[in-house]
Amino acid sequence: MPADRGRPEDLKEACVTEALAIIAATGLETLSLREVARRLSVSHQAPYRHFPSRDHILSAVVARAFDHFSAYLDSRQQVPDNPAQDLRGMGLAYLSYADEHPLQYRLMFATPLPNPADHPGMMQSARHAFTLLEQGVARMRATQGQPCTEELVTLDALFIWAALHGLAGIRGGCAITTLRLSSDILGQAPAHLLGRIGQAMGNPCGAKADG
Amino acid sequence: MPADRGRPEDLKEACVTEALAIIAATGLETLSLREVARRLSVSHQAPYRHFPSRDHILSAVVARAFDHFSAYLDSRQQVPDNPAQDLRGMGLAYLSYADEHPLQYRLMFATPLPNPADHPGMMQSARHAFTLLEQGVARMRATQGQPCTEELVTLDALFIWAALHGLAGIRGGCAITTLRLSSDILGQAPAHLLGRIGQAMGNPCGAKADG
DNA sequence: GGGCCGCAGTAGACACCGTCAACTACACCG
DNA sequence: CGGTGTAGTTGACGGTGTCTACTGCGGCCC
Numbered sequence: 001m002p003a004d005r006g007r008p009e010d011l012k013e014a015c016v017t018e019a020l021a022i023i024a025a026t027g028l029e030t031l032s033l034r035e036v037a038r039r040l041s042v043s044h045q046a047p048y049r050h051f052p053s054r055d056h057i058l059s060a061v062v063a064r065a066f067d068h069f070s071a072y073l074d075s076r077q078q079v080p081d082n083p084a085q086d087l088r089g090m091g092l093a094y095l096s097y098a099d100e101h102p103l104q105y106r107l108m109f110a111t112p113l114p115n116p117a118d119h120p121g122m123m124q125s126a127r128h129a130f131t132l133l134e135q136g137v138a139r140m141r142a143t144q145g146q147p148c149t150e151e152l153v154t155l156d157a158l159f160i161w162a163a164l165h166g167l168a169g170i171r172g173g174c175a176i177t178t179l180r181l182s183s184d185i186l187g188q189a190p191a192h193l194l195g196r197i198g199q200a201m202g203n204p205c206g207a208k209a210d211g
Numbered sequence: 212m213p214a215d216r217g218r219p220e221d222l223k224e225a226c227v228t229e230a231l232a233i234i235a236a237t238g239l240e241t242l243s244l245r246e247v248a249r250r251l252s253v254s255h256q257a258p259y260r261h262f263p264s265r266d267h268i269l270s271a272v273v274a275r276a277f278d279h280f281s282a283y284l285d286s287r288q289q290v291p292d293n294p295a296q297d298l299r300g301m302g303l304a305y306l307s308y309a310d311e312h313p314l315q316y317r318l319m320f321a322t323p324l325p326n327p328a329d330h331p332g333m334m335q336s337a338r339h340a341f342t343l344l345e346q347g348v349a350r351m352r353a354t355q356g357q358p359c360t361e362e363l364v365t366l367d368a369l370f371i372w373a374a375l376h377g378l379a380g381i382r383g384g385c386a387i388t389t390l391r392l393s394s395d396i397l398g399q400a401p402a403h404l405l406g407r408i409g410q411a412m413g414n415p416c417g418a419k420a421d422g
Numbered sequence: 423g424g425g426c427c428g429c430a431g432t433a434g435a436c437a438c439c440g441t442c443a444a445c446t447a448c449a450c451c452g
Numbered sequence: 453c454g455g456t457g458t459a460g461t462t463g464a465c466g467g468t469g470t471c472t473a474c475t476g477c478g479g480c481c482c
Contacts, residue, residue, distance in 0.1 A: 166377025200411035
């Protein structure tokens with residue numbers, strides 16, 4: 001049964017899918033409930049029956065992006081016997097995701113939601129990804145034999161997340177145009193950044209990354 | 212002559228000021244050309260005489276934020292005889308700015324402008340800040356006596372910028388609500404991050420930062 | 423000085439948007 | 453059979469960006 005054109009069976013589901021398609025095609029700003037309804041061959045108020053407001057449909061799209069992101073990080077092949085390498089792989093996966101799915105990435109981290117507290121599913125997905133990172137740091141610290149507070153793990157995870165998040169944002173957003181960086185530099189940036197993070201964490205594995 | 216209420220002398224200038232005030236008061240989404248005009252006691256088309264579109268007035272506001280940011284970084288007290296310390300001071304200044312002027316910071320780095328290439332002044336201000344950082348890195352490398360390509364300086368500057376930018380974004384945006392981080396951790400984060408950056412750059416000055 | 427032109431600002435209209443309220447169609451249940 | 457709740461429709465309202473046509477008004481050239 002083709003649910004694409006002609007009134008879809010599950011309208012709520014179809015709205016989210018169609019909204020994402022619109023955003024992908026013409027940008028976040030031009031997303032409108034009415035356009036979604038139009039594409040679904042449905043009255044302009046039908047989506048309103050399933051979502052209290054435009055923000056709620058948008059947050060549903062964002063939540064989906066977070067799930068996609070979490071699944072991506074989870075499905076990455078792990079290296080349990082080498083936590084340092086594993087952490088590096090996770091960082092690489094983070095940057096790869098931002099590179100391969102810039103739309104989803106921007107939806108997650110650059111979408112202005114009025115009050116994120118309204119949408120618990122979204123927050124949970126985000127928190128999940130951060131917890132993965134914390135666990136990676138903790139495992140690495142354990143093999144390094146360093147004494148390590150929970151607080152210190154969180155701070156290090158935050159440092160790593162910040163660096164990854166920052167680079168992803170720069171690469172995806174304003175790098176070439178605003179900062180006028182060559183795509184050559186931008187291509188080297190992930191490896192270099194991960195190398196520097198490795199050094200910062202006292203990990204020799206990353207030290208040789210930039211020659 | 213009070214140019215605030217009653218038709219302002221320089222309408223173009225007044226539009227930018229008033230737009231910023233509106234954004235500060237009620238958020239970016241609710242900014243409208245008509246509201247700007249209303250507050251300026253002017254017809255809804257008057258601002259349109261000075262700005263081709265709503266995006267252009269917004270980009271003027273963003274450009275102003277970039278100038279503010281650049282001035283802030285420039286006015287920071289420098290430590291010419293200790294480049295490492297100087298670099299750290301610059302990082303601190305960066306994070307301080309994001310902390311003290313979250314609105315301007317978000318305007319600069321989290322505002323969706325359709326095509327930034329249209330607004331050269333904006334780009335120039337951003338590039339200026341990045342160049343400051345590159346020079347800081349280059350000076351530090353020089354005192355370290357390390358051989359250093361121009362490319363490597365840029366990559367390191369990019370690493371530092373990414374970490375700072377990432378942390379600022381996390382702190383200003385989604386930290387407590389989405390990532391559920393305590394404000395205690397968040398308060399420690401800048402010093403810790405700068406310390407880790409110091410370590411990554413092979414600089415002992417930052418190594419003791421997190422105890 | 424008088425006509426002319428360009429510029430700043432005004433007024434009205436258009437299409438679009440989110441949202442509210444009232445309505446219809448229909449399945450289900452007593 | 454009537455009642456009830458749910459999904460969807462229709463129409464309206466106020467707000468928005470933008471287009472077009474209009475009014476003043478100061479400077480400029482003849």
